[in-house]
Amino acid sequence: MxxxxxxxxxxxxxxxxGGGWVRPAGVYFELIGExxxxxxxxxxxxxxxxxxxxxxxxxxxxxxxxxTNFLIYGSILGDPSPNPDIPKLIQSYVLSxxxxxxxxxxxxxxxxxxxxxAILQSQGQQLTISELFVPFKNFGGxxxxxxxxxxxxxxxxxxxxxxxxxxTGRLCLAPYYAGIRGxxxxxxxxxxxxxSKPHAWGxxxxxxxxxxxxxxxxxxxxxxxxxxxxxxxxxMGLTYATFAQQQNPVPQA
Numbered sequence: 001m002x003x004x005x006x007x008x009x010x011x012x013x014x015x016x017x018g019g020g021w022v023r024p025a026g027v028y029f030e031l032i033g034e035x036x037x038x039x040x041x042x043x044x045x046x047x048x049x050x051x052x053x054x055x056x057x058x059x060x061x062x063x064x065x066x067x068t069n070f071l072i073y074g075s076i077l078g079d080p081s082p083n084p085d086i087p088k089l090i091q092s093y094v095l096s097x098x099x100x101x102x103x104x105x106x107x108x109x110x111x112x113x114x115x116x117x118a119i120l121q122s123q124g125q126q127l128t129i130s131e132l133f134v135p136f137k138n139f140g141g142x143x144x145x146x147x148x149x150x151x152x153x154x155x156x157x158x159x160x161x162x163x164x165x166x167x168t169g170r171l172c173l174a175p176y177y178a179g180i181r182g183x184x185x186x187x188x189x190x191x192x193x194x195x196s197k198p199h200a201w202g203x204x205x206x207x208x209x210x211x212x213x214x215x216x217x218x219x220x221x222x223x224x225x226x227x228x229x230x231x232x233x234x235x236m237g238l239t240y241a242t243f244a245q246q247q248n249p250v251p252q253a
Contacts (some may be wrong), residue, residue, distance in 0.1 A: 025243045027181025027202035035234040052109040064099040105143040109135040112229040115237015135179030144185030145178040169200030176240035195243040210235040
């Protein structure tokens, strides 16, 4: 099924398709600017989505931190002793790491939600915040895809950095195949690996730049993060759509 995927900028690198505007698969840094245009066009919805994401994610992070301290040390403030208990320190690290993988996957689901919303808006739809939560229907797929992606890039980074950069480019779209299209983790990882082969370095560059832009709002008295936080998910979601457009990138919720 061909997807009608109109440009927010008619002068962008789109090709005219039989059923509408279809952008060829590839890496487009202009999507960063186009994401800002989408955000401004329905600002209220995007600010609401950004605020809800931050509230849930950072709220969970605080609960996990306090909960870990309470389980290990019996106090939400951690070990009050000046002499650290090494076994408990190790237990705390392991438990925090395990809990962190879950909260990181929750955040990735929200990023997939941002990507889904950006695709729908680019198709001319009026957004609702409920679209933000659709990727949670396949939380297991997003969790496993994100975990494998994270482990692969971490291991690659240990091996002289360059392999980690390359693997980031090859697998960074995997969570979006799971979260937006609903693929299983295995299918998402395989699809991301296959489509990214000629684009690995470009995808890493786009991921890096979009990530930096996404965090710049923190410099505007902290509140600005509400305006920039969705950008990374939007850019990667729109990038995913250029590769998945022939397979209906956004199925019915």
